[in-house]
Amino acid sequence: MTTAAAPAKPKRERFSPTAFEQKWRDAWDAAKLYKFDPHPDPPKPKWYAVTMYPYPSGDLHIGHWYAMAPPDAAARYRRMRGYNVFFPMGFDAFGLPAENAAIKRGAHPYTWTMANIENMRRQMRSMGTMFDWDQEVITCQPEYYKWNQWFFLQFLKAGLAYRAEASVWWCPSCQTVLANEQVVDGRCERCETEVYRRELEQWFFNIVRYAEELLNYDGLDWPERVKTMQRNWIGRSEGARVTFKTEAGDAIEVFTTRPDTLWGATFMVLAPEHPLVEKLTTPEQRSAVSDYQAHTRRQSEIERLSTDIEKEKTGVFTGGYAINPVNNERIPVWIADYVLMTYGTGAIMAVPAHDERDWAFAHKFGLPIVPVIEPASGDLYDPDGNLRFHHDYGTMINSGELTGTPGDVAVSKTIEWLQARGIGTGEVTYRLRDWGVSRQRYWGTPIPIIYCDDHGAVPVPEEDLPVLLPLDAEFKPTGESPLKYNEEFLNAPCPICGKPGQRESDTMDTFVDSSWYQYRYLSPHDDELPVDPDLASLWLPVDQYTGGIEHATMHLMYTRFFTKAMRDIGLLSFGEPFTRLFNQGIILGEDNEKMSKSRGNVIDPDDLVERLGADTVRLFLMFLGPWDQGGPWNSQGIAGIQRFLERANTVISETAGNATAAVDDDATRQLRRITHQVIRDATEDIDGFQFNTMIAELMEFVNDLMRLKDTPVAHTAAWREATETLALLLAPLAPHTAEEFWHILGKPFSVHQQAWPTWDPAIAAEETLDIAVQVNGKVRDRITVAADASESDVLAIAKASSKVAQWLDGKTIVREMYVPGRLVNLAVKG
RNA sequence: GGGGGGAUGGCGGAAUCGGCAGACGCGCAUGCCUUAGGAGCAUGUACCGCAAGGUGUGAGGGUUCGAGUCCCUCUUCCCCCA
Numbered sequence: 054m055t056t057a058a059a060p061a062k063p064k065r066e067r068f069s070p071t072a073f074e075q076k077w078r079d080a081w082d083a084a085k086l087y088k089f090d091p092h093p094d095p096p097k098p099k100w101y102a103v104t105m106y107p108y109p110s111g112d113l114h115i116g117h118w119y120a121m122a123p124p125d126a127a128a129r130y131r132r133m134r135g136y137n138v139f140f141p142m143g144f145d146a147f148g149l150p151a152e153n154a155a156i157k158r159g160a161h162p163y164t165w166t167m168a169n170i171e172n173m174r175r176q177m178r179s180m181g182t183m184f185d186w187d188q189e190v191i192t193c194q195p196e197y198y199k200w201n202q203w204f205f206l207q208f209l210k211a212g213l214a215y216r217a218e219a220s221v222w223w224c225p226s227c228q229t230v231l232a233n234e235q236v237v238d239g240r241c242e243r244c245e246t247e248v249y250r251r252e253l254e255q256w257f258f259n260i261v262r263y264a265e266e267l268l269n270y271d272g273l274d275w276p277e278r279v280k281t282m283q284r285n286w287i288g289r290s291e292g293a294r295v296t297f298k299t300e301a302g303d304a305i306e307v308f309t310t311r312p313d314t315l316w317g318a319t320f321m322v323l324a325p326e327h328p329l330v331e332k333l334t335t336p337e338q339r340s341a342v343s344d345y346q347a348h349t350r351r352q353s354e355i356e357r358l359s360t361d362i363e364k365e366k367t368g369v370f371t372g373g374y375a376i377n378p379v380n381n382e383r384i385p386v387w388i389a390d391y392v393l394m395t396y397g398t399g400a401i402m403a404v405p406a407h408d409e410r411d412w413a414f415a416h417k418f419g420l421p422i423v424p425v426i427e428p429a430s431g432d433l434y435d436p437d438g439n440l441r442f443h444h445d446y447g448t449m450i451n452s453g454e455l456t457g458t459p460g461d462v463a464v465s466k467t468i469e470w471l472q473a474r475g476i477g478t479g480e481v482t483y484r485l486r487d488w489g490v491s492r493q494r495y496w497g498t499p500i501p502i503i504y505c506d507d508h509g510a511v512p513v514p515e516e517d518l519p520v521l522l523p524l525d526a527e528f529k530p531t532g533e534s535p536l537k538y539n540e541e542f543l544n545a546p547c548p549i550c551g552k553p554g555q556r557e558s559d560t561m562d563t564f565v566d567s568s569w570y571q572y573r574y575l576s577p578h579d580d581e582l583p584v585d586p587d588l589a590s591l592w593l594p595v596d597q598y599t600g601g602i603e604h605a606t607m608h609l610m611y612t613r614f615f616t617k618a619m620r621d622i623g624l625l626s627f628g629e630p631f632t633r634l635f636n637q638g639i640i641l642g643e644d645n646e647k648m649s650k651s652r653g654n655v656i657d658p659d660d661l662v663e664r665l666g667a668d669t670v671r672l673f674l675m676f677l678g679p680w681d682q683g684g685p686w687n688s689q690g691i692a693g694i695q696r697f698l699e700r701a702n703t704v705i706s707e708t709a710g711n712a713t714a715a716v717d718d719d720a721t722r723q724l725r726r727i728t729h730q731v732i733r734d735a736t737e738d739i740d741g742f743q744f745n746t747m748i749a750e751l752m753e754f755v756n757d758l759m760r761l762k763d764t765p766v767a768h769t770a771a772w773r774e775a776t777e778t779l780a781l782l783l784a785p786l787a788p789h790t791a792e793e794f795w796h797i798l799g800k801p802f803s804v805h806q807q808a809w810p811t812w813d814p815a816i817a818a819e820e821t822l823d824i825a826v827q828v829n830g831k832v833r834d835r836i837t838v839a840a841d842a843s844e845s846d847v848l849a850i851a852k853a854s855s856k857v858a859q860w861l862d863g864k865t866i867v868r869e870m871y872v873p874g875r876l877v878n879l880a881v882k883g
Numbered sequence: 884g885g886g887g888g889g890a891u892g893g894c895g896g897a898a899u900c901g902g903c904a905g906a907c908g909c910g911c912a913u914g915c916c917u918u919a920g921g922a923g924c925a926u927g928u929a930c931c932g933c934a935a936g937g938u939g940u941g942a943g944g945g946u947u948c949g950a951g952u953c954c955c956u957c958u959u960c961c962c963c964c965a
Contacts, residue, residue, distance in 0.1 A: 278887060278963085285886070285964055409884085602962080676908070678896055682888095687895065692921090693908040699923090746897070749907035756907095825903040830949045832903055868948055872902050880948045 068699040070666030074789040078181060086805060087183040091575075091588055093137050100136035101592050102128045103571050103631075105600030105608075106143045106190070109169040110150060113176035115656040115674075115686065116648065119640040122671040123680050123744055124599045125182045129785035130739050132183075133809040139592065140183055141574040143190030144170050147198075147563045152496045155528045162496045163524055166193055176659065181667050181788045190573050192566040197573065198498040199519035200583040201565050204615075205256075205501055206512050207622050213259045216510060219489055220326075220394070223251035230493040249350040255491035256500060256559070260614045264289065264483045266628070267613055275634040282605045288484025293468050295477035297321060297375045297402065299386070303329055305375060306398040308482050311407065311444075312471060313463035315379045316452040317425035318402035319415070321386045322368065324394040325349040333386050335372025342388065345369040349390045366391070366414045377402075378476040380453060389414065397482060407444045425451045426460070488611060490562045495526055495534045497560030505547030505554040514548050520556070534558060567608055568615035571595050571630060582624070589625060598631035601639070609634075635742060638683020640674070645685045656686050668787035669694050675744035675786060697752050698790060701783070704758045705776050705794045713770045720764065721771040722820075727757055728775045729817035732810045735782050744786070751782060781810050825876040826851045828860040832876075844871045851877040 081087065104124040107117055121142075128140040144166075151162035158165075170191060177184065190197060208214035221230045226246040230253065240247055260267075264287055270280050292310035299305060305321065323330055325346045334342045345368075368389030375386050391410055392401055405415035406424040415422050424433055424440060427448045435441050446460040449467075458466050471477035491500065499520040501513035513520055523542045526535035536542055536558040547554040569583065575592055576585035594616075616630040641647060642654025649655065661670050673694045678684045731754040738747035758775060766772055777798060784791035784804045795804035819840055824847060826834045834856040838847050848869055851857060857879070864881035871877050 281887065282963060288964095605963080676895090682896095684895070687909070690895070690909045696923095697908085745895095746907080749897075752907055823903085827903080827949075830902095835903075870902085870948060872949095876902055876949090878902080878948055 068702045069695075070668040070698065070787070070790045070793070071663070073793045074179075074181065074667055077789045077792045078178065080792075080802065081805070084803065086803060087185050089139055089141070089185045089188050090137065091139075091591060097135060097137040099592055100128075100131045100138045100597075101595045102131070102138065102140045102597040102599075103574070103595050104140075104142075104598070105604065106145050106567070106570060107173065108148060108150070109144045109146055109166050109173055111169040111172065113173050113658055114648070115658050115661075116640050117173075118180060118658050118670060119674050119683070120600065120637055121177070121182060122180060122674050123637065123742065124597070125180070126671070126675065126744065126785040127597070127739065127742065129183055129788060129805065130809065132805065133781070133784065133807060135808065138183075139185075139188075139574070141188040141190070142177060142182070142184040142186075143570060143574065143577075144173070144192065145563065145567055145570075146170065146191050146193035147497045147560075147566055149494065149496070152494060152528070155496075155526075156530060161524065161526070163193065179659075179662055179667055180671065183788075188574050188577055190570050190577050192563075192570065193496070195519045195521055196578060196580070198522075198566070200569075200573070201498040201561055202501040202513070202518050202520055203515065203583065204565070204569070204619075205561070206515060206518075208258060208618060209512055211618070211622055213262070213618055214256060214490075215259065216254055216256055218252045219255045219257075220250045221253050221255070221493075222248050223253075224248045247351065251350075253491075255489050256502075257487040257489050258614070258618075260488045260610070261483060261485055263614055263617050264485050266617060267485075267610065272632070273629055273634070274632060276636055278602070279605045279609065279634060279636065283610060286485060286606045286610065289481060290484075291479075291481050292464075293471060293477045294398075294480040295378065295402065295471060297378060297400075299329065299333060300374050300376065300383070301332065303332065305329060305386075305400050307400050307402045308397045308480060309402060311404065311464070312467040312477065313446070313449055313452075313455075313458070314404040314407045314425055315377070315402065315467065315471075316449075316455075317404040317406045317423045318377050318384065319382075319405060319421045319423055320384045320403045321375050322389045322392050322401050322403050322411075322414070323371075323386060324392040324399040325388045325390065326394040327388070327399045330371060330388055333371040333373030338370060338372035341369045342371055345388060366410070366417045368414060368418065370418075378474075379471075385420070387414075387418075396484070396486075406440065406442070409442070409444065412442050423451060425449060426463075485610075488562075488564075488614070490565055491559040492562055493534055493558075494560050495522075495528075495536050497563060498522070498565065499536070499542075500557040500559055500561060502557040503545050503547055503554040504557065505550065505552060507552065508547055508549045510557075511548050511554070517548070522560075534560075536560070564608060564611045568612045569619065571598075571612070572619075572625075584624070586624075593625065594627050594629060595631045597633045597635070599635045599637060602636040605636070635681070637680050640677075640683055641685040643686050643688060648686075661691075665691065665695065666789070668790045669698065672698070672748060672787055676748045678745055680742050680744055697748075697755060698787070700759050701755045701779060701790075701794070704755060704762050705779065705797055708762055708767045708772065708776065709797050709799065711768045711772065713773045714768060716766075716769040716771070720761075720766040721769050724761065724766050724769075724771045724775055725816050726819070727754065728771070728778050729812040729814075731782065732778060732812040733814075733817055736809070736812070739785065748786065751779070751786075754779065778810050780804055781807055822874050824851070824874070826854060826857050827876060827878040828857060829880060830878060833857050833860050840874075844873070847871055848877060851879070 102124060104121055125140065128138050132138040146166050151166050154160055154165045155162045174186065192198060205214060223230060224246055267287055268284060268289065290310050292308060293312040294306060294308050295312065295315065297305045297307060305323070307321070309315070330342065366389070368387045371386050371388060373386045374383050376382070377384055392399065403411040403414065404425070405411040405420065405422040407426055412422070414420070422440060426445065427433060427450050428443045428445045433441060446463060448460055449455050449458040449463050452458070455467060455470060468477070468479040472479070499522055501518060501520045503511050503513060505511050523539050526539065528535055543556050543558065545554055545556050546552065572584040572589065572593065575588040579585050612630050616625060617628045619625045620628050639647070642652060642656070644652070644654050646652055646654060658670060669691065673691045676694060731750055734750045735747045738744070738750065758779070761767060777800070780791050780794040780798060781804065783794065784807070788805065791804050796802070821837050822840055824836050824838055825832050826836055834854045836850050836854060838850055848871060852861070861879065861881060866879050867882045868880040869877070870880070
């Protein structure tokens with residue numbers, strides 16, 4: 054090998070956290086660093102942080118990382134600030150996908166779910182999260198769902214749970230109920246049969262009882278956006294309930310927010326499902342009415358309520374008439390799909406002159422229009438003499454003895470008038486409906502009810518809980534619940550008389566699981582109560598909750614309801630689950646589109662972690678932009694984070710062995726200044742979840758240290774302070790790398806048990822200030838002044854500037870402005 | 884239709900209370916180092932202009948000594964509700 058060249062220079066290994074991440078995770082585990090300790094000695098203030106638990110779909114998506122890495126950083130920061138932090142994790146393990154997987158692949162939902170959990174737990178560990186897995190909650194396990202059943206029984210006792218009819222999507226071919234999202238274009242997602250609405254007996258939780266209380270957000274630090282969405286969802290409206298009568302004397306109740314327009318009610322519209330429709334319909338109209346009812350059954354509520362201009366108003370006359378109770382007018386009764394049986398009373402009085410939908414309806418079908426409110430501004434009629442539509446409040450006209458009542462009291466006066474005559478009464482209604490918790494599904498919590506021929510729906514006694522979900526289920530390709538055919542499960546004696554009875558085969562909505570999981574984390578294996586009362590009084594409510602905005606209404610409303618219900622049955626002493634709420638944005642694909650398998654723009658975290666390290670991925674996700682905004686992934690950009698960590702490593706590794714001396718000169722003062730400034734700014738940022746700017750500040754700091762590492766200042770105590778500060782500030786964000794740096798610096802394990810650094814305002818203060826000098830708002834020079842320079846000093850220096858002088862030449866200064874520490878503006882004239 | 888949130892370089896984004904627009908990062912350019920570069924280091928990088936200087940935060944108007952920031956009108960995108 055005579056031609057052998059000199060040995061190639063060893064390839065410079067790129068710094069990567071992958072080299073030591075596993076080592077430090079093992080060290081944390083061995084030291085039980087993150088073990089939940091509810092009663093620390095000495096005592097510390099508690100901090101309970103929860104981020105929404107995932108559905109165990111199989112793989113941790115980059116979106117999960119985006120949801121979990123920042124709150125993990127925030128929790129770690131709180132820990133360093135001296136709090137006893139509890140930041141647990143679990144799995145929302147019941148739900149349809151497991152059942153679908155069972156039907157498609159033959160895997161049992163339980164094994165499928167538990168295998169997925171296994172994998173996702175491994176992935177979450179690889180993120181370097183501080184979750185204590187001993188506190189984990191898995192909702193599909195009997196020790197968890199037993200308490201769903203227990204709550205159900207308590208709610209029954211408290212009158213908060215009841216059974217009633219409700220309409221659901223029904224697939225006649227699959228013989229099963231479908232969820233809204235399983236209905237595609239009015240057809241069954243599985244067999245493409247046309248589906249329709251059908252009435253079914255279902256269980257409900259009485260959330261409407263808390264409607265008023267749910268509108269109160271006192272003491273909660275929640276995003277305005279979420280509160281607004283919930284207020285809209287609850288939809289409180291004040292008005293009057295008025296009783297109309299059919300010609301045959303049957304009462305038709307309506308609710309209106311505009312009782313002042315009652316005299317303008319020229320017809321009525323009932324929901325096609327309204328019970329009085331049959332009686333009202335005349336023989337001539339019979340076939341038209343039943344055709345229309347069939348047509349309506351095929352529509353979703355969203356379609357029915359749509360007020361798109363393009364959507365033609367449809368409806369059919371029943372042939373029947375009602376009497377308007379305020380003026381005894383005989384008015385026709387119609388049916389139309391825009392009136393819903395489930396909203397209000399299922400019937401409306403139609404006032405075409407002052408309601409848009411009624412106006413459109415009346416025009417389409419040639420029904421009379423009578424104006425009864427004079428608009429505050431403008432005329433009732435346009436120049437051509439045509440009636441103008443308006444829905445303003447105004448003076449009542451054509452309204453019998455109430456004619457002339459001014460707009461500001463029209464509603465209240467009318468309600469008084471109605472009440473005095475027994476026709477109607479003031480009422481508050483809500484759009485919010487009771488929570489239907491029945492699901493005709495297998496993979497969920499069995500509802501603890503046994504039906505007995507003699508005693509009806511009988512609750513399972515508490516001591517018999519849990520009602521176990523049988524695992525020997527046989528899955529039908531139709532998706533029909535296997536519980537309906539499981540004799541062993543179904544057959545059960547009536548708890549009252551012991552005669553053969555039948556179990557409820559419906560299971561609970563999975564939102565029941567997620568309504569109280571944040572409490573179960575405290576005592577996941579407690580078999581006395583859903584949550585240990587002592588731990589509850591110590592640790593609740595949750596201080597910080599984070600998760601996606603998509604749960605603004607359903608999940609967050611249900612868990613608020615549950616908390617209030619738990620309070621009212623004596624389990625909790627408070628009524629709101631989450632003191633602070635923060636919603637992260639959505640991470641998009643590189644093409645700026647939602648990530649989805651079909652688009653092929655999904656980012657796989659495992660692959661990235663293996664190549665670049667968990668800390669790199671964590672930092673990059675937090676660096677992308679404001680956390681609440683979300684945004685597109687950018688594969689190229691991650692190199693910036695790698696370079697940053699590499700530079701930080703260079704700074705720390707190359708100088709860790711330097712001897713240190715106490716020095717006080719300009720260079721060390723300058724270094725200490727930037728050190729204390731970065732502590733100040735980074736602390737402010739992480740407090741407000743501004744991870745992106747925090748990382749930018751750390752980058753600047755590292756860039757500064759990079760320039761200084763080969764200068765004498767790198768051999769001072771100030772340098773030591775700077776490099777240790779860097780490791781500490783990095784600890785919440787990049788836990789493994791910070792631990793490695795801490796180790797390189799020769800400090801004892803662990804960086805995560807250190808106190809968050811504090812800054813001294815005196816050290817952070819600048820000695821000199823750079824002031825911009827403007828003339829008429831345009832910057833003409835920049836000057837440097839002493840930090841304590843007075844306003845007159847600064848103005849004098851500014852005016853003395855030669856660059857400024859040429860802009861002042863021949864002009865008169867009419868005004869001088871000084872913004873302390875920032876700028877001078879000289880307004881000139883002439 | 885109603886409610887909410889946006890729009891800043893080639894890109895992601897900074898900018899305290901109305902006070903130097905573009906921090907930080909990507910990308911790009913030039914140079915150094917290198918057998919090599921999808922590595923590292925240095926410098927530069929809003930736009931127009933050789934420069935002096937001018938112009939710039941979706942569009943138009945207003946308030947102000949001064950507006951990305953406040954007010955009005957509009958365009959457009961996203962989300963929620965209907």
